[in-house]
Amino acid sequence: MTDQSQGARVAALVGPYSSGKTTLFENILFTAGAISRRGAVKDGTSLGDGSPEARARTMSTDLNIAAFDYLGDDWTVIDCPGSVELIHDAQCAMMVADVVVLVCDPKPDRAVTLSPILRFLDDRNIPHMLFINKMDQEDASVRATFEALQAISSRPLLLREIPIRDAGGQLTGMVDLVSERAFRWEPHKTSEMISMPRDMATLEEDARTTMLESLADLDDDLMMELLEDVTPSTGEVYENLVRDLRQDLIVPVFFGSAENGNGVTRLMKALRHDAPSPTETAARLGLPKTGKAAQVFSTGYAGKAGKQSHVRVWSGEIADGDVLNGDRVANVAKPLGPKMTLIGKAGPGAVVSLGRMAEARTGDFLTQDGSARADWPKPPAPMFALALSTEHHADEVRLSAALARLSESDPSIGATHDSETGELLLEGQGALQLQIALKELEADTGLALTQETPRVPFRSTITKSTTQKARHKKQSGGHGEFADVELEIKPMPRGAGFAFGERIVGGAVPRQYIPAVEKGVRAFLATGPDGDPIVDVSVTLVDGGHHNVDSSDMAFQKAAAKAMAEALPKCAPIKLEPVQKVTLSAPSEFTPKVQRIATGRRGQLLGFDAKPGWPGWDEVIALIPAAEMGDIVTELRSVSLGVGTLVSEFDHLQKL
Numbered sequence: 001m002t003d004q005s006q007g008a009r010v011a012a013l014v015g016p017y018s019s020g021k022t023t024l025f026e027n028i029l030f031t032a033g034a035i036s037r038r039g040a041v042k043d044g045t046s047l048g049d050g051s052p053e054a055r056a057r058t059m060s061t062d063l064n065i066a067a068f069d070y071l072g073d074d075w076t077v078i079d080c081p082g083s084v085e086l087i088h089d090a091q092c093a094m095m096v097a098d099v100v101v102l103v104c105d106p107k108p109d110r111a112v113t114l115s116p117i118l119r120f121l122d123d124r125n126i127p128h129m130l131f132i133n134k135m136d137q138e139d140a141s142v143r144a145t146f147e148a149l150q151a152i153s154s155r156p157l158l159l160r161e162i163p164i165r166d167a168g169g170q171l172t173g174m175v176d177l178v179s180e181r182a183f184r185w186e187p188h189k190t191s192e193m194i195s196m197p198r199d200m201a202t203l204e205e206d207a208r209t210t211m212l213e214s215l216a217d218l219d220d221d222l223m224m225e226l227l228e229d230v231t232p233s234t235g236e237v238y239e240n241l242v243r244d245l246r247q248d249l250i251v252p253v254f255f256g257s258a259e260n261g262n263g264v265t266r267l268m269k270a271l272r273h274d275a276p277s278p279t280e281t282a283a284r285l286g287l288p289k290t291g292k293a294a295q296v297f298s299t300g301y302a303g304k305a306g307k308q309s310h311v312r313v314w315s316g317e318i319a320d321g322d323v324l325n326g327d328r329v330a331n332v333a334k335p336l337g338p339k340m341t342l343i344g345k346a347g348p349g350a351v352v353s354l355g356r357m358a359e360a361r362t363g364d365f366l367t368q369d370g371s372a373r374a375d376w377p378k379p380p381a382p383m384f385a386l387a388l389s390t391e392h393h394a395d396e397v398r399l400s401a402a403l404a405r406l407s408e409s410d411p412s413i414g415a416t417h418d419s420e421t422g423e424l425l426l427e428g429q430g431a432l433q434l435q436i437a438l439k440e441l442e443a444d445t446g447l448a449l450t451q452e453t454p455r456v457p458f459r460s461t462i463t464k465s466t467t468q469k470a471r472h473k474k475q476s477g478g479h480g481e482f483a484d485v486e487l488e489i490k491p492m493p494r495g496a497g498f499a500f501g502e503r504i505v506g507g508a509v510p511r512q513y514i515p516a517v518e519k520g521v522r523a524f525l526a527t528g529p530d531g532d533p534i535v536d537v538s539v540t541l542v543d544g545g546h547h548n549v550d551s552s553d554m555a556f557q558k559a560a561a562k563a564m565a566e567a568l569p570k571c572a573p574i575k576l577e578p579v580q581k582v583t584l585s586a587p588s589e590f591t592p593k594v595q596r597i598a599t600g601r602r603g604q605l606l607g608f609d610a611k612p613g614w615p616g617w618d619e620v621i622a623l624i625p626a627a628e629m630g631d632i633v634t635e636l637r638s639v640s641l642g643v644g645t646l647v648s649e650f651d652h653l654q655k656l
């Protein structure tokens, strides 16, 4: 199924954090001959994770992309960070992949950590395989992990191989269930074909029958053969596997040890044989059929090189000098980790980096007439924020330019100016993501940044009514200032906001000045005496006085504000705090802990339920004061194997 004319193919490696994706990436590149020595993440010698941030944390903080040749086929493998806080990076890579390899630990109790990615793949019908990694670990069980994963996958999983173990239970190799061949594994050695161990015969037969039955569920001809006890030909089995994967009807399961280089070649051969072509993928995505077309799936700023747009070419040939969506293409380069090789042009399926495409944003579909649109996942809503400041006010301009670049390269991070608290907020998916972003910001700008927990915008209101007179009068040289008002001030129900009225009779306050009275009242309420806005108040102008020469809008505004300031202490003011309605999602086994997080933060539980479309997950809904929300997502993740998420929206104000 390796038809070169169909173009270069793309596989994305995704999965929970630390499951071994970058180690697998390294081994794939080594196996394909794209790199000559095999580095290790933990020693800081891997091709991937080369950025200072990734090295310092021995984890992926960004996509690792490598284009290479494998047995005469062009491939790009995109290794994605596993942290849920960086899931948008992975989502963008999965959007342009022909096939996704989900890499996981051989631990059944961690299977739920695959849910966020499985949901994304299942919802979008993206063909995917599973690679159960770290099979060199002592307690690694394919069977138990497989069953736990099946419970959360909406597609049937299909075991393509079974482990061979020695008398002590140690993994020594595997049997391929399609070819019915057995292989011996040794660390860092090419697997060696062996004769089928005798004690494996029954096991192998049972596992193969299960595999064939799963395939037959999707194919009537195969079902007939099985019912009539006809053994299907190997060719027929392969055909079924290819078709079912490409249509995302099954999820083939492989296993191995990326660290030891076992099972890697098997996985690569399956990718080569089974992965759909870019033409098929473009059709699955419903991409418009145009001349030259490419899609940006990642944007970065690389020091002096400036902006780099990583694109997948969907059709035609993209070359230096082309104009796509109004930008002139330059420096078409092929990535091998951080190393870029200028190649001038690239054909269908290829992943390349384009230099300085000023207008291009991640997700953009680039064509010569610049009119096509394509579906693209929205970044997840922010769950965590920090207030940033610079030492010198003058540095803020440099900071905001860097912030714009930051949220362009990671759209799941945003920077906003909070008009109420006056703070500059950096908002994102969690503390880890923002700490990485801060380090990058500091490196980008050379500024030392101060970070604080954002202030909560409190409000005030009143609990008693009063009537207040006030006069503003000034006699200084020429024109004087004069205005006299009497205001009736009353509390209103929570959420009512502000209402202004007037009951002026006999022109005590001429019509033209009434809007100025309202303006003066509003100005006072906007900040109150201590900076907190005053809400849920009604103010009625009931009487007043004016002077034919000295009255003015300004004078009435001042009189109104003075009346409000004098009245406030008599109205028994109280503080109000914002309360958020929060939906916390996590695997069901953690629901009691999640509920305790909410109640521990002065929260009121509204209930919990199964999370729609997420087998094995619950949603807990609670009302939680905004002042208690600060690091809630960090605590949520710490009790939920790192995968809990939340959405939160303002609900109401309550008495503090």
Ligand SMILES: Nc1nc2c(ncn2[C@@H]2O[C@H](COP(=O)(O)OP(=O)(O)OP(=O)(O)O)[C@@H](O)[C@H]2O)c(=O)[nH]1
Pocket: 015, 016, 017, 018, 019, 020, 021, 022, 023, 024, 041, 042, 058, 059, 060, 061, 080, 081, 082, 083, 133, 134, 135, 136, 137, 256, 257, 258, 259, 260
């Ligand atoms: N025992 C064992 N350890 C492994 C294997 N593969 C990776 N590791 C170790 O697991 C740790 C994480 O490996 P990475 O390759 O960085 O994992 P990752 O999935 O890329 O991690 P993130 O990108 O941060 O999500 C490292 O210490 C690896 O040495 C394996 O097959 N067996």
Ligand SMILES: [Mg+2]
Pocket: 021, 022, 023, 049, 059, 060, 079, 080, 081, 082
């Ligand atoms: Mg990694």
